[in-house]
Amino acid sequence: MQSEPYYTLVHKNSFEVYSGRSVSKAGQYLLSRGIDPKAVAPYLHDVTFSDKGGKPKKGFGIENVSGGFEIRRAGDWAKIAVGHKDVSVFLASRDHAPWHTFYSMIDFCTFLCLDKPPIGTYNYLIVNGDGLVEKAEKVIESLPVGTMIHYPHSDLSGQKAYQRLLQFATDLGWGGGDRAHLYEGFKDWTEKRENELGLDRKVVATPQGVPGFKPRLG
DSSP states (O other): OOOOOEEEEEEEEOSSSEEEEEEOOOHHHHHHTTHHHOOOOOOOEEEEEEEEEEEEEEEEEETTTOEEEEEEETTOOOOOSSSSSSEEEEOOTTOOOOOOESSSSSHHHHHHHOOOOOOTTEEEEEEEEEHHHHHHHHHTTTSOEEEEEEEOOOSHHHHHHHHHHHHHOOOOOOEEEEGGGGGGTTTSHHHHHHHHHTTTSSSSOGGGTTTTOOOOOO
């Protein structure tokens, strides 16, 4: 039996890229990671939540299959779970679409910005932490066998999670592999992206920090 979550959802809204004429604080954080907030907005929510003391807090993130949220908390942008922690899934709008599997929300966002797939092109599985592989296996087990492409982290924990999930899917008859060659020498694709853009994660980027991002002018 799962324990009661420390943070509970108060309400969720569509993700806002702008606050008035300026980029929202969450949008600024994404820019500081090399991510165009407009490209990822359809997959995100602005979330208000509370701790066990009832104090309201804000953040943004993606919904998981348990009805909770994997978010970045406004202010310090720490990774936390609202509700029960779980994996996240986004389904394609076409039959037999391949699956792309990511091991963090931010890596998923990096992919959306660099590959620029139209909404509904692929199925997505986001493993929101290396300790959630078993939950990811349950999702895969419930799906028709297909193709799965992974974007694993290169550190020891990330590789262990990836290899376990890859073997599980392979044993079920899935095909696929990984695209780790795209960020060879870095922990993940986001880290490489930040390096290429010369971003300092301690500083929130200006809108000019991400190629192609155009701030609101009116």
